[in-house]
Amino acid sequence: MPEGHSVHRIALQFKRNFVGKRVAVSSPQGRFSADAALIDGQVMVDARAIGKQLFLEFENGLWLRVHLGIYGAWDFAGEITVDDTIRSARGRMGQTNQRGTVPGEDVPDALLDTPVLDSRGEDSIASMGARRRARLRMSESEKEDDTAFAFPPAPVGAVRARLLTDTAVADLRGPTACEVLDEAAVARVIAGLGPDPLVDDGPEVEDRVAETITSKQTAVGQLLMDQSVMSGVGNVYRAEMLFRAGLNPHTPGKKVPKDTARALWRDWARLLDTGVRTGQMMTMDDLSPEDWAKAMASREDRHWVYKREGLPCRVCGTNIVMEMMAARKLYWCPVCQA
Numbered sequence: 001m002p003e004g005h006s007v008h009r010i011a012l013q014f015k016r017n018f019v020g021k022r023v024a025v026s027s028p029q030g031r032f033s034a035d036a037a038l039i040d041g042q043v044m045v046d047a048r049a050i051g052k053q054l055f056l057e058f059e060n061g062l063w064l065r066v067h068l069g070i071y072g073a074w075d076f077a078g079e080i081t082v083d084d085t086i087r088s089a090r091g092r093m094g095q096t097n098q099r100g101t102v103p104g105e106d107v108p109d110a111l112l113d114t115p116v117l118d119s120r121g122e123d124s125i126a127s128m129g130a131r132r133r134a135r136l137r138m139s140e141s142e143k144e145d146d147t148a149f150a151f152p153p154a155p156v157g158a159v160r161a162r163l164l165t166d167t168a169v170a171d172l173r174g175p176t177a178c179e180v181l182d183e184a185a186v187a188r189v190i191a192g193l194g195p196d197p198l199v200d201d202g203p204e205v206e207d208r209v210a211e212t213i214t215s216k217q218t219a220v221g222q223l224l225m226d227q228s229v230m231s232g233v234g235n236v237y238r239a240e241m242l243f244r245a246g247l248n249p250h251t252p253g254k255k256v257p258k259d260t261a262r263a264l265w266r267d268w269a270r271l272l273d274t275g276v277r278t279g280q281m282m283t284m285d286d287l288s289p290e291d292w293a294k295a296m297a298s299r300e301d302r303h304w305v306y307k308r309e310g311l312p313c314r315v316c317g318t319n320i321v322m323e324m325m326a327a328r329k330l331y332w333c334p335v336c337q338a
Contacts, residue, residue: 002068004232005275007049008198010074012276014047014056017080017168023058024164028155028171035180036161038062044163050196051231053177055186056163063186064161069176077153078168196231197269198276210261213253220256221249221325221332230268236306239331240283241267243304248337249330305331 025040027033042058049055056064066072152169155162161172172178181189194212195205212229213220223229224238233241242249245264247256274282280296283303287295295301304314309322309331318335 002052002072003234003237003275003281004049004051004196004198004272005279005281007052007054007068007232008272008276009279011047011049011054013074013076013080014044014054014170017076017078018044018056018163018165018170019047020044021165024162025064026162026164028159028162032161032178035064035178038180039064048199050190050199051193051227052234053189053193053231061183063181063183065177065179065181065186065189066172066175067177069174071173072175073173075171075173076168077171078151078165080168192228194226194228194230195265197265197272199231201269206262206265209265210258213261213264214256214258216253218253219250219325220247220253221330223253224264225326225328230265232272233268235328235330236281236303237268237271237283239306240281240303241271242332243337244283244285246337249325249332305333307331 020043022041022043023039025036025042027036039058039060039062042060042062044056045059046057047054048057052067054066054068056066058064068074151167152164155171157173159171159173160175160178163170163172195209209230213223216223218226221238221242224233224241225235227233241264244267245260247260247264253261271281271283274280278296280302281299282295283306284295291301299307305320308320310319312318313320313333313336316333316335318333320331321334322329322331324330
C-alpha cells in the first residue's frame with residue numbers, strides 16, 4: 001500500500017500538470033460515471049495530500065477524494081514533469097523539517113540530489129526534470145516509460161477515472177476509495193485523520209500526538225498504523241520508526257515515555273520529508289556517499305528491519321523477527337527493541 005510520501009508526490013504531480021487547467025473527467029470503466037459528471041469540464045484549483053489520502057479541488061467547490069489502498073495506482077501520460085520544484089519544496093516543508101532532532105547525522109543535500117535509478121524501477125530524484133512527453137506510473141513505486149505514443153493514449157484495463165487536459169492525462173486504477181465530495185464532507189474526512197507533518201506542524205501538534213499515544217493501552221506497533229493518530233505511516237515506516245526509537249512494538253502506548261512519543265513524531269517528519277524529496281523510503285542514517293547510492297538503488301540496502309526476517313540485525317547481529325500484528329506483517333529486532 002502506498003505510504004504518505006507516495007501520495008504527497010502524486011499531489012505534487014497534479015499541482016504541476018493539472019492545477020489551473022480545465023479537466024475532462026470520465027470513467028472508462030463506468031463505475032465512476034455519475035461522480036465524474038459532477039466535475040467534468042471544471043478547472044482544478046488545488047491538489048493536496050493528507051496522509052494516504054489525495055484531495056483534488058475543482059472550481060465548482062467539489063473535491064475528488066482518492067485513497068489508493070493496496071491495489072490502486074495513478075498512470076500519468078503526456079507532457080508531464082515529475083515535479084522538479086520538489087527541491088524548493090524544502091522551503092514549503094521547512095517548518096516541519098525536523099533534521100537534527102533525532103539521532104544520526106543530517107542527510108547531506110548533495111546526496112539527496114544525486115540521481116540514482118532503483119534497480120526495481122522505483123523512481124528517485126533522477127526522474128525530476130524538464131517537461132517531456134512521457135508515461136509515469138505512481139503507486140507504491142514509480143516507473144517511467146519514455147516510449148513514443150499517441151496522445152491521449154487509449155485507456156487500458158479497468159480505468160476507474162480518467163482526468164484529461166490538453167497536454168496531460170491521469171488514469172486511476174484499483175483505488176479503495178474514489179468519490180466526489182462537497183467541502184463539508186471533505187472536512188469530515190480530514191477531521192478523522194491524524195496530523196500529517198507536511199500539513200500540520202508546531203509544538204502543539206507534537207504534544208497532541210504524544211498525548212494520544214501515551215493515553216492508550218493499545219500496543220504502539222498498532223498505534224503507528226492508526227491513521228487517526230498520525231497520518232501516512234504504513235507498514236514499512238512503522239517497522240523502521242520503531243527500530244530507530246528502540247521500541248518494542250508490543251509496548252502499550254501508556255508505557256511509552258512522552259519524550260519518546262514526541263521523538264516518533266519528529267522522526268516521522270524527517271523520514272517523510274526525505275521520502276517526498278527522493279521518492280524512496282530511505283530509513284537508514286549515517287551512510288557514506290557510496291552506501292547512500294547503493295541503498296537508493298536497492299531497497300534491500302535501504303532499511304534496518306523491514307523484510308529482513310531471519311537476517312542478522314545490522315546493529316546487534318540477532319536475527320530479525322517477523323510476526324503478524326493486527327493482520328499486518330511486523331518486523332523487529334528482539335534485542336535492540338527489547
